[in-house]
Amino acid sequence: MDExxxxxxxxxxxxxxxxxxxxxxxxxIKGGRKPEDIRFMAVTKTVDSLYINHALSLGIDLxxxxxxxxxxxKRDELNLNGVEKHLIGHLQTNKVRQIVGEVxxxxxxxxxxxxxxxxxxxxxxGIITDVxxxxxxxxxxxxxxxxxxxxxxxxxxxxxxxxxKIKGLMAIPPICTNEEENRKFFSNMYTMFLDIKAKxxxxxxxxxxxMGMSDDYASAILEGSTMxxxxxxxxxxxxx
Numbered sequence: 599m600d601e602x603x604x605x606x607x608x609x610x611x612x613x614x615x616x617x618x619x620x621x622x623x624x625x626x627i628k629g630g631r632k633p634e635d636i637r638f639m640a641v642t643k644t645v646d647s648l649y650i651n652h653a654l655s656l657g658i659d660l661x662x663x664x665x666x667x668x669x670x671x672k673r674d675e676l677n678l679n680g681v682e683k684h685l686i687g688h689l690q691t692n693k694v695r696q697i698v699g700e701v702x703x704x705x706x707x708x709x710x711x712x713x714x715x716x717x718x719x720x721x722x723x724g725i726i727t728d729v730x731x732x733x734x735x736x737x738x739x740x741x742x743x744x745x746x747x748x749x750x751x752x753x754x755x756x757x758x759x760x761x762x763k764i765k766g767l768m769a770i771p772p773i774c775t776n777e778e779e780n781r782k783f784f785s786n787m788y789t790m791f792l793d794i795k796a797k798x799x800x801x802x803x804x805x806x807x808x809m810g811m812s813d814d815y816a817s818a819i820l821e822g823s824t825m826x827x828x829x830x831x832x833x834x835x836x837x838x
Contacts, residue, residue, distance in 0.1 A: 604648070607649060607834065608649075608652050610834060611649060611652055611653055611656070611832060611833060611834075612656060614831060614832050614833075614834075615653065615656050615658070615832060617831075618638065618815075618828055618831060618832060619633075619638070621815070621816050622636050622638060622815070622816075622819065622826065624816070625815075625816040625817075625819035625820055626819055628820060629819055629820045629821075629822075631819075635824065636819055636823070636824060636825070636826065637660055637806075637824060637825040637826070638658070638660065638825075638826060638828065639660045639661065639662045639684065639686075639808075639825060639826065639827045639828065640653050640654075640658045640660065640661050640662070640828065640829070640832055640833075641661075641662045641663075641664070641686065641811075641827050641828060641829030641832075642661050642662065642663055642672070642829070642833075643663065643664040643665070643668070643687075643829060644668075645829070645833045647672050647675035647676055649833055650672070650676055651675075651676060651677050653832065653833070654676070654677050654678075654681060655677070658681075659680060659681050659682060660681065660682045660684070661676075661681060661682070661683055661684070662683075662684040662685070662686040662705065662827055663683070663684070663685055663686065663687070663701075664685075664686055664687030665687055666685065666689070666693045666696050666697045669683070669685065669697070669700070669701070670696065670697075670700065673700070682702045682703070683700075683701040683702050683703075684701055684702065684703045684704070684705050685697055685701045685703075685704050685705065685706075686705045686706055686768075686827060687706060688706060688708065688742045689704060689706065689707070689712055689716075691711060691712055691715045694712070694715045694716055694719050695719050698716060698719040698720055698723060698725070698727055699720075699723050699725055699727075702728065703727075703728040703729065703730065703765065704716060704727060704728070704729045704730075705729070705730040705732070705768050705808060706730065706732040706742065706743075706768055707729045707730065707731055707732060707756070707762075708731075708732040708734075708742040708743050708744060709744075710752060710755055710756060710759075713729065713756045713759050713762060714759055716729060716759075716761065716762055717759040717760055717761030717762045718761065719761070720761035720762060721760060721761040725761075726761060726762065726763050727761065727762050727763070728762075728763050728765045729762050729763070729764055729765065730764075730765055730766050730767060730768045730806060730808055731744060731749075731752075731753060731756065731764060731766075731767050731768070732744065732767075732768050732769065733746055733749060733767055733768070733769045733787065733790065734746070734769075735769040735770075735771050735772075735783050735786060735787055736771055736772035736783060738772055741770060743769065743770075746786070746790060749790055749794070750793070750794060750797070753794055753799065753802060754799060757799050757800060757801040757802050758801070762801075763801060763803070764801060764802040764803065764804075765803055765804075765805055765806050766791070766803070766804050766805055766806030766807055766808065766824075767787065767790065767791050767794075767804070767806075767807055767808070768806075768807075768808035768809060768825075769783070769787050769808075769809050770809075770811070771783035771784065771787075771809070771814075777814075777817055780814055780817055781817050781820065781821050784809055784810070784814075784817060784818050784820075784821035784822070784823065785821045785822075787807065787809055787821075787822075788807065788821050788822035788823075791804060791807045791822065805824075806824055806825055807822055807823050807824045807825065808823070808824070808825040808826075808827065809821075809823045809825075809826075810823045810826040810827070811826070811827050811828060811829070812828050812829060812830045812831035812832075813831075815827075815828055815831075
């Protein structure tokens with residue numbers, strides 16, 4: 599590995615982190631909130647452990663991985679003391695047993711079937727797994743997530759599953775041509791988030807609204823996001 603390239607990438611990560619933190623703070627204040635009210639998740643998909651550890655050394659305390667196998671293969675190489683770990687990608691039922699108990703939260707629970715499997719495995723392991731419910735806010739066939747029209751009844755059904763605790767919602771809006779269009783999707787998510795929160799459903803805390811990624815996290819914060827998921831803006835373009 600070229601030492602000069604490594605040093606340059608370390609420097610880029612440091613500078614990117616400063617910019618992202620500043621943008622988060624500005625958006626939070628503009629939206630009438632405190633910067634510390636917004637959680638910054640570093641998305642580590644395809645990123646080498648060397649660079650993840652450097653980002654963690656800067657003070658990042660929350661990471662998200664998309665794939666079960668990738669997280670498990672990196673885990674022992676990462677300095678995860680004091681770091682919160684989330685699985686943020688689509689979780690297949692046959693992978694649930696491998697990941698339950700290995701991360702602090704499973705984001706993107708997109709069906710009652712998956713929620714039940716997480717609950718079943720969690721009970722066997724004697725733990726309760728925190729989850730976020732994923733909403734297909736744009737109704738896109740290419741994306742996972744619950745139908746917004748059935749969100750309330752599905753969350754109620756999931757809330758009765760033993761072994762899980764619903765902590766909030768997450769969403770990925772469709773690709774939009776302008777910020778105004780994008781913000782409408784985020785605004786709709788926030789409305790649904792508040793609606794469910796107001797119902798005070800048992801086993802549903804609605805403390806987290808995870809929306810906003812590298813290209814649109816500032817807009818998401820302005821519309822009520824409490825957690826943003828940033829990968830390429832921090833680590834650079836992904837290498838597949």
